[in-house]
Amino acid sequence: MITQNELRRKVVHISLGTALSLLYGMGILTRGRFLVLLGLVIFMFLLYLVWNIPVLHQFMLLVEREEDMKSFPGIGAIFFVAGFTLAAWLFPQDAALAAMLILSWADGVSVVAGAFGRVPYVNPKKNWEGIIAGIFAGGAAALVAVPAIESFLAAALAMLVEGFDVTIAGWRVSDNITVPLISGTVIVGLRALI
DSSP states (O other): OOOHHHHHHHHHHHHHHHHHHHHHHTTSSOHHHHHHHHHHHHHHHHHHHHSOOHHHHHHHHHHSOHHHHHHOTTHHHHHHHHHHHHHHHHSOHHHHHHHHHHHHHHHHHHHHHHTTOOSBOSSTTSBHHHHHHHHHHHHHHHTTTSOHHHHHHHHHHHHHHHTTOOEETTEEOOHHHHHHHHHHHHHHHHHHHO
16 A cells, blocks of 8 residues: 555656656756756755755655655655766766656656555565556656667666665665666667667
């Protein structure tokens, strides 16, 4: 079952991610502007640690996970913008745009669909229904930027890896980082093979 808070969080994830992706695709958000945006988001949430910024605080109460509110509110948002920024800097524009859209849609839809899933994935916190829904949603969204073979293979590998909850030195790596890095790498890798 998905909580109202988590559902709102994923709606914001998909909506904001799609908006940022479209702004990048139109050339309004550039690599440099993503760096500035990342800096502003980091500054805003560091400030929020010491001062409950009124409008932001009300918004955070609606969408932030309880455990993150206690430890570092906004950490997911920081990693989200960091994932977009890394994609913009590491990959060609069409591959970066596809990676951004996969992050926005695959990750968002997988959680919502996974709430109704019953077939466990390798990681028992995840299920196949969520993974497959994420692959289809992310792959379909990425069709805006890249061909179908690239979009669906990128979404598939990103979601299959995301389902493991990757950890490095005991720290869980945010899927807001792994999903765009994996999906962008798959697209660039496929092009290198052909």
